[in-house]
Amino acid sequence: xxxxxxxxxxxxxxxxxxxxxxxxxxxxxxxxxxxxxxxxxxxxxxxxxxxxxxxxxxxxxxxxxxxxxxxxxxxxxxxxxxxxxxxxxxxxxxxxxxxxxxxxxxxxxxxxxxxxxxxxxxxxxxxxxxxxxxxxxxxxxxxxxxxxxxxxxxxxxxxxxxxxxxxxxxxxxxxxxxxxxxxxxxxxxxxxxxxxxxxxxxxxxxxxxxxxxxxxxxxxxxxxxxxxxxxxxxxxxxxxxxxxxxxxxxxxxxxxxxxxxxxxxxxxxxxxxxxxxxxxxxxxxxxxxxxxxxxxxxxxxxxxxxxxxxxxxxxxxxxxxxxxxxxxxxxxxxxxxxxxxxxxxxxxxxxxxxxxxxxxxxxxxxxxxxxxxxxxxxxxxxxxxxxxxxxxxxxxxxxxxxxxxxxxxxxxxxxxxxxxxxxxxxxxxxxxxxxxxxxxxxxxxxxxxxxxxxxxxxxxxxxxxxxxxxxxxxxxxxxxxxxxxxxxxxxxxxxxxxxxxxxxxxxxxxxxxxxxxxxxxxxxxxxxxxxxxxxxxxxxxxxxxxxxxxxxxxxxxxxxxxxxxxxxxxxxxxxxxxxxxxxxxxxxxxx
Amino acid sequence: xxxxxxxxxxxxxxxxxxxxxxxxxxxxxxxxxxxxxxxxxxxxxxxxxxxxxxxxxxxxxxxxxxxxxxxxxxxxxxxxxxxxxxxxxxxxxxxxxxxx
Numbered sequence: 262x263x264x265x266x267x268x269x270x271x272x273x274x275x276x277x278x279x280x281x282x283x284x285x286x287x288x289x290x291x292x293x294x295x296x297x298x299x300x301x302x303x304x305x306x307x308x309x310x311x312x313x314x315x316x317x318x319x320x321x322x323x324x325x326x327x328x329x330x331x332x333x334x335x336x337x338x339x340x341x342x343x344x345x346x347x348x349x350x351x352x353x354x355x356x357x358x359x360x361x362x363x364x365x366x367x368x369x370x371x372x373x374x375x376x377x378x379x380x381x382x383x384x385x386x387x388x389x390x391x392x393x394x395x396x397x398x399x400x401x402x403x404x405x406x407x408x409x410x411x412x413x414x415x416x417x418x419x420x421x422x423x424x425x426x427x428x429x430x431x432x433x434x435x436x437x438x439x440x441x442x443x444x445x446x447x448x449x450x451x452x453x454x455x456x457x458x459x460x461x462x463x464x465x466x467x468x469x470x471x472x473x474x475x476x477x478x479x480x481x482x483x484x485x486x487x488x489x490x491x492x493x494x495x496x497x498x499x500x501x502x503x504x505x506x507x508x509x510x511x512x513x514x515x516x517x518x519x520x521x522x523x524x525x526x527x528x529x530x531x532x533x534x535x536x537x538x539x540x541x542x543x544x545x546x547x548x549x550x551x552x553x554x555x556x557x558x559x560x561x562x563x564x565x566x567x568x569x570x571x572x573x574x575x576x577x578x579x580x581x582x583x584x585x586x587x588x589x590x591x592x593x594x595x596x597x598x599x600x601x602x603x604x605x606x607x608x609x610x611x612x613x614x615x616x617x618x619x620x621x622x623x624x625x626x627x628x629x630x631x632x633x634x635x636x637x638x639x640x641x642x643x644x645x646x647x648x649x650x651x652x653x654x655x656x657x658x659x660x661x662x663x664x665x666x667x668x669x670x671x672x673x674x675x676x677x678x679x680x681x682x683x684x685x686x687x688x689x690x691x692x693x694x695x696x697x698x699x700x701x702x703x704x705x706x707x708x709x710x711x712x713x714x715x716x717x718x719x720x721x722x723x724x725x726x727x728x729x730x731x732x733x734x735x736x737x738x739x740x741x742x743x744x745x746x747x748x749x750x751x752x753x754x755x756x757x758x759x760x761x762x763x764x765x766x767x768x769x770x771x772x773x774x775x776x777x778x779x780x781x782x783x784x785x786x787x788x789x790x791x792x793x794x795x796x797x798x799x800x801x802x803x804x805x806x807x808x809x810x811x812x813x814x815x816x817x818x819x820x821x822x823x824x825x826x827x828x829x830x831x832x833x834x835x836x837x838x839x840x841x842x843x844x845x846x847x848x849x850x851x852x
Numbered sequence: 853x854x855x856x857x858x859x860x861x862x863x864x865x866x867x868x869x870x871x872x873x874x875x876x877x878x879x880x881x882x883x884x885x886x887x888x889x890x891x892x893x894x895x896x897x898x899x900x901x902x903x904x905x906x907x908x909x910x911x912x913x914x915x916x917x918x919x920x921x922x923x924x925x926x927x928x929x930x931x932x933x934x935x936x937x938x939x940x941x942x943x944x945x946x947x948x949x950x951x952x
Contacts, residue, residue, distance in 0.1 A: 514932060516936075516940070518933060518936035518937075519936050519944075519945070588877075590878075624911070627912060643924070643929055647933075662880075711908045714902055714903075714906065715908075715920075716921070717899060718899050718900070718903070721892075721896050722896065722899075722921070722922045723928065725892075726925070726926045726928075727929060728892070730929075730933055736933060737933065737936065737941065743946055743950055744941075744944040744945055745944045745946055745950070746944070
């Protein structure tokens with residue numbers, strides 16, 4: 262037995278006292294949690310820990326190996342940075358949701374069986390939804406609701422796959438699955454929703470820019486990267502992933518060029534970066550998996566950094582659209598510097614972190630002789646520099662002067678951004694520290710003359726294209742607008758469905774109300790008011806209609822009604838009905 | 853009895869303004885922008901020229917062509933912008949209240 266707690270426990274249970282703490286104590290408690298949790302993680306040896314029997318299957322809360330450990334480290338690191346960045350937030354919904362969200366990501370990462378994995382998976386969805394809803398704008402409420410619905414659907418797909426898989430194999434152990442049969446396809450798609458695959462992706466670009474300033478930092482780190490982890494464990498070397506990843510790397514860059522909301526630009530570039538990781542997992546060689554994992558590690562840092570700088574801009578100016586910003590380098594020089602570091606890292610400039618991991622995936626694709634994939638990834642590399650590397654810093658901090666003058670970001674935000682920026686440069690300059698943590702031992706050398714020069718040429722000539730297009734006025738002006746994406750199908754389609762359902766169900770309901778509630782009981786009650794009289798009356802009418810004699814019909818009817826009202830029949834209507842009933846029964850009986 | 857004046861709602865309260873002496877910042881001077889651009893163009897030319905003077909370790913044959921990465925980077929970005937502007941934007945751009 263070991264003297265440590267399961268990795269997810271400290272953050273999840275540590276979140277519970279947060280609403281009862283105030284001021285400095287709260288800040289200290291929240292900052293301490295990821296530190297204590299990391300120390301706890303370091304105390305756990307590799308292997309399977311904390312197993313429990315559950316309905317004849319084995320639950321495992323600590324599957325500790327090199328693949329899960331590196332994700333564990335980066336999740337702790339980004340938790341600490343995000344909490345530091347969010348230190349000013351008074352809203353306990355966000356504080357608690359952020360911690361539980363990070364804890365759930367650790368839960369997924371170290372789960373050794375599918376059941377506990379699924380529970381933590383759903384915990385991710387719920388806590389992330391609160392981080393979106395916490396902004397409390399109508400747009401955020403809508404986006405949060407859609408986020409929840411999409412992820413619940415994805416979760417159900419995953420659950421169906423898990424149940425089938427466990428039935429077929431007789432084991433709940435979470436390990437290699439491989440794409441083979443219905444169960445694995447359902448698991449594959451369920452994970453794909455969280456991984457933001459093309460057409461399953463719009464929850465990401467819809468919700469992340471609508472979440473709170475600090476919530477987005479948490480969001481950008483965990484959901485997609487836990488999905489990458491699950492793919493790396495369950496589906497390495499699945500060829501479909503190569504093509505899915507290639508599409509992911511390519512299509513968002515076009516959207517990013519025309520998008521006005523700078524946090525949405527980053528959301529698109531997040532999908533683009535995750536595309537590189539998915540390709541790496543699809544190729545499945547040691548170099549490719551290492552590249553995918555290393556890139557996930559780096560992306561969490563530089564994408565978090567970029568979201569933090571845009572969050573700081575938003576915090577100080579209240580604006581995030583490129584059309585409203587510009588010239589902020591005067592007011593926020595530090596934030597501007599950190600943003601440029603993040604931009605250089607995501608663009609994979611030599612000496613910045615993206616360079617040492619993206620190149621591994623590219624090289625793995627080249628070794629596998631995947632020409633088309635290689636070309637698309639190279640195109641995406643140039644494109645990402647274009648939209649995330651140049652567009653983000655340029656439109657926020659330079660471009661035309663928007664006239665906005667504000668304070669520099671608060672100190673704790675600067676500190677959080679500073680830590681992330683230093684790490685980006687450190688990993689880029691001394692990649693062997695990151696390489697030593699990777700799942701497979703590697704002696705990969707990113708800094709060869711060919712590679713450095715080639716990458717620098719690629720980036721500088723992309724920048725040249727940007728400069729010339731901008732100077733010539735061809736570069737598309739930012740326009741206040743939204744760009745429809747695959748979420749159109751459930752946002753407009755959902756409305757259509759709602760309209761149809763409204764017509765059909767409410768129509769049926771109204772018809773039922775009119776006929777069954779108002780019309781029929783009314784008729785029946787009028788009839789049974791005077792059953793005997795009514796039967797005679799209708800009989801009389803039929804006879805009169807048949808014979809054509811209708812002269813004194815009204816008089817006859819009046820007489821019948823009068824007789825019925827004064828109960829002039831010795832046998833009342835009840836007896837008449839009883840006889841009729843018996844007659845029918847006997848008929849039925851003898852037939 | 854004079855009614856107390858309503859506190860004015862000011863835009864500043866929602867932003868975090870500072871008084872800045874409006875000296876011209878670095879990039880307000882056109883000659884600085886010009887210097888930056890010339891520096892950049894020089895870098896670009898030097899980078900292209902370097903291609904002639906070192907031995908490339910290429911996996912694919914086309915990586916060894918003169919200026920392959922330079923040309924690819926430039927063309928890729930031009931294509932990216934033109935496609936986004938002239939094909940994607942007309943297809944997907946809607947007014948900001950499209951979904952409301």
